[in-house]
Each structure stands twice: as structure tokens, then as C-alpha cells.
Amino acid sequence: xxxLILHEYPASGNCYKIRLAAAQLGLPLERRSYDITKGETHxxxxxxxxxxxxxxxxxxxxxxxxxxxxxxxxxxxxxxxLIPDGHYDQADMLRWMFWEQYSHExxxxxxxxxxxxxxxxxxxxxxxxxxxxxxxxxxxxxxxxDDHLASRRWFVADRFSLADICLFAYTHVADEANxxxxxxxxxxxxxxGIMTMPEHVTIDA
Amino acid sequence: xxxLILHEYPASGNCYKIRLAAAQLGLPLERRSYDITKGETHxxxxxxxxxxxxxxxxxxxxxxxxxxxxxxxxxxxxxxxLIPDGHYDQADMLRWMFWEQYSHExxxxxxxxxxxxxxxxxxxxxxxxxxxxxxxxxxxxxxxxDDHLASRRWFVADRFSLADICLFAYTHVADEANxxxxxxxxxxxxxxGIMTMPEHVTIDA
Numbered sequence: 001x002x003x004l005i006l007h008e009y010p011a012s013g014n015c016y017k018i019r020l021a022a023a024q025l026g027l028p029l030e031r032r033s034y035d036i037t038k039g040e041t042h043x044x045x046x047x048x049x050x051x052x053x054x055x056x057x058x059x060x061x062x063x064x065x066x067x068x069x070x071x072x073x074x075x076x077x078x079x080x081x082l083i084p085d086g087h088y089d090q091a092d093m094l095r096w097m098f099w100e101q102y103s104h105e106x107x108x109x110x111x112x113x114x115x116x117x118x119x120x121x122x123x124x125x126x127x128x129x130x131x132x133x134x135x136x137x138x139x140x141x142x143x144x145x146d147d148h149l150a151s152r153r154w155f156v157a158d159r160f161s162l163a164d165i166c167l168f169a170y171t172h173v174a175d176e177a178n179x180x181x182x183x184x185x186x187x188x189x190x191x192x193g194i195m196t197m198p199e200h201v202t203i204d205a
Numbered sequence: 206x207x208x209l210i211l212h213e214y215p216a217s218g219n220c221y222k223i224r225l226a227a228a229q230l231g232l233p234l235e236r237r238s239y240d241i242t243k244g245e246t247h248x249x250x251x252x253x254x255x256x257x258x259x260x261x262x263x264x265x266x267x268x269x270x271x272x273x274x275x276x277x278x279x280x281x282x283x284x285x286x287l288i289p290d291g292h293y294d295q296a297d298m299l300r301w302m303f304w305e306q307y308s309h310e311x312x313x314x315x316x317x318x319x320x321x322x323x324x325x326x327x328x329x330x331x332x333x334x335x336x337x338x339x340x341x342x343x344x345x346x347x348x349x350x351d352d353h354l355a356s357r358r359w360f361v362a363d364r365f366s367l368a369d370i371c372l373f374a375y376t377h378v379a380d381e382a383n384x385x386x387x388x389x390x391x392x393x394x395x396x397x398g399i400m401t402m403p404e405h406v407t408i409d410a
Contacts, residue, residue, distance in 0.1 A: 072296070075296035078292040088269060090279070090280075095273040098303070101303055102306050129331045130331055
């Protein structure tokens with residue numbers, strides 16, 4: 001890996017995960033920003049040169065392009081201290097990363113995007129009718145995390161791993177979607193553990 | 206790994222993936238079935254002994270329990286021919302597996318469950334209003350797969366991998382959600398390649 005370029009929307013937690021993993025690993029990333037609220041990932045040039053699917057983040061490594069935030073994190077971290085040893089612990093780490101994309105991100109990140117970036121008055125009916133369900137599912141996800149962390153410092157194998165990075169990204173900005181993080185004390189303690197690490201970078205850095 | 210037990214709802218594509226990966230690897234699985242339409246994964250016993258989250262599939266390996274279908278497949282296949290060599294190809298395989306859970310399963314699998322197992326007349330309003338969006342997103346997912354497969358036999362690295370297994374599970378029953386698979390000839394050819402493999406097992410086996 002060399003000359004890594006991250007094509008991103010900086011406020012996206014999915015893009016931030018990658019910057020956070022790279023910072024933890026000491027890997028330099030060149031950043032190229034696109035405003036998804038202005039359609040900048042759907043221009044003919046972006047669709048032709050970066051991602052025909054019109055989605056970010058995209059990691060460019062030479063002439064290879066990789067999508068899906070958690071897969072990009074795995075690519076950067078493969079063989080590093082951010083992935084535990086042992087087949088069970090590796091699968092358990094991926095368990096949390098798949099859970100994040102299925103049970104956490106579609107609720108917490110989507111509500112954040114709708115409420116903070118789109119605006120509730122601009123939502124369509126099929127979106128507005130899902131708010132209550134996503135609120136409940138988001139709180140259920142946070143409660144599950146809080147239960148897990150009540151007796152543990154990190155999600156997997158007693159060590160800081162990609163599971164923590166991928167879950168931190170949207171959890172630490174859940175207040176922007178009007179989730180009350182103070183109701184989840186184990187999550188607050190876990191977040192403080194991450195934010196005080198020397199390699200840490202913030203989402204607006 | 207020994208004495209593996211799969212706690213499952215047999216008609217679920219997420220459970221079928223695991224049986225298909227295990228069959229490809231020659232790993233015996235003991236199967237325990239629960240009818241999710243009758244609440245059998247929300248009994249006090251299931252929540253206490255198997256998964257506090259009330260979800261299947263769960264893989265039990267001795268006293269360890271693993272959730273998330275694609276993480277379970279990774280656990281079974283780690284170090285096998287079903288995972289390509291090389292950091293980029295491994296990440297590219299995971300890319301398709303994350304994409305499956307984010308952009309394919311919530312559309313195609315959810316429509317299949319709603320239309321075939323719940324029944325359209327039993328859906329709540331927040332579900333019914335999402336049908337059109339999920340139909341469009343499901344067809345977009347199938348079109349993206351078809352484009353990718355137009356010039357390739359397998360999804361990643363010119364070899365059959367977990368990406369193919371995880372995408373096959375709900376794709377090959379997409380007709381049960383009223384998707385027209387005949388409109389995607391490269392997908393049909395790819396499915397035939399999987400179904401004719403000597404290790405293959407069917408979803409109703």
C-alpha cells in the first residue's frame with residue numbers, strides 16, 4: 001500500500017472510520033472531498049472514474065478502488081494489532097462490524113443524516129414514517145452495546161480492534177440524531193477510552 | 206472446531222449461507238430449528254441460552270456462540286480455499302459481504318419475508334410504504350451484480366469464495382419476492398455454476 005487516496009464526505013461516520021483506522025496505524029491518507037448533499041458523487045466523472053455506484057467512501061490504492069467502509073478498514077488493518085489473533089476472535093470482530101452495518105448504521109446514522117443534514121421538513125413520507133422505528137431500533141442497538149461493555153473495556157478479545165473503531169464512528173455522534181448517550185454509561189466510558197488514545201483523531205480533524 | 210451446532214430457521218437465506226459454506230468445506234453441522242414466525246427465538250430459554258438478541262442464525266461451538274451470518278461463514282472458512290489469498294482480495298471479498306448485508310438483504314430478503322412468510326395483508330403501514338423503495342433498491346442490487354458478473358465467473362479474484370456463497374443465498378430465491386431473475390442473464394449463469402458444484406446443497410435439503 002502506498003499513495004492511498006480516500007474519496008469521502010468528511011462528515012460521514014463511514015468515512016471517518018477509515019481516517020481513524022489509518023491514524024491508529026500511522027498510514028497517511030490523501031483526502032478528496034465530495035458533498036453528497038450537492039450530488040457530487042453522482043457526476044459523470046465520479047461515476048466513471050471513482051465508483052459507478054455513486055457511493056462514498058472509496059479507497060483508491062494505485063489503480064484499485066475499494067468500497068464499503070468496514071471492508072476498507074479491514075484492508076488497512078490486515079495483519080496489524082487492530083485485528084485480533086485466532087479464528088474465533090477474528091470472526092467475533094467481524095460479527096460486530098456486520099452488526100454495525102445492519103443494526104446500528106441504518107438506524108443511528110440514517111436518523112443523523114435525515115435530522116441534521118436533510119432536515120425533517122424535507123423528508124419524504126416513506127422516510128418520515130420510519131423515524132419512530134429507527135429511533136426504537138437505534139436505542140436497542142445502543143442498549144445492546146452498553147450491556148456488552150458493562151463488563152468489558154473493548155468489544156472483542158480484551159483489546160482495541162476494528163470493532164471498536166467501526167462502532168465508535170456513528171456512536172459518538174449519536175447525540176446529533178437526538179439519542180441520549182448519557183443513558184448508556186458503559187458506552188460513555190468506552191468512548192472516553194478511545195478519545196484519549198494518543199493516536200486518536202476527531203471527526204472534524 | 207468440533208460438535209458445531211447451527212441454531213436456525215431453515216428457510217432463512219442467512220441460515221442457508223452457513224449450511225452451504227459448511228457443505229463446501231465438508232464440516233458437519235448439527236441443526237436445531239426454530240420457527241421465527243411463531244416467536245420461537247424469543248422464548249425465555251432461547252434468550253437465556255442461545256442469543257439474548259433473539260436472532261438467528263447462531264453458531265454454537267462448544268461454549269462459544271457466534272452471531273451474524275457472514276461472520277459465521279468467515280469463522281468456518283478462515284484459512285480455507287473459500288477465502289482468497291492477499292490483503293486486497295480478502296478485503297474485496299468482505300466488500301461484497303458487507304454490501305450484501307447493507308444493499309441486498311434488507312431489500313430482497315425483507316421483501317421475500319414480507320410477501321411470502323408474513324403476507325402483504327398482515328404488513329403494518331411503515332412496512333407497506335417501503336415496498337416500492339425496496340423493490341427499486343433490490344433491482345438496483347441485482348443489476349449491479351449482473352454488471353459485475355457479465356465479465357467474470359465469480360465475484361472476487363477469479364475463484365469461488367464466500368462472496369459467492371453469501372450473495373447466492375438470497376439471490377437464488379429472489380423470485381419468491383417477485384423479482385424477475387431472467388432479466389439478469391449473468392446472474393442466472395453464475396447461479397448455475399454454483400448449483401452444479403458437487404458439494405452444493407439446496408436451501409430445502
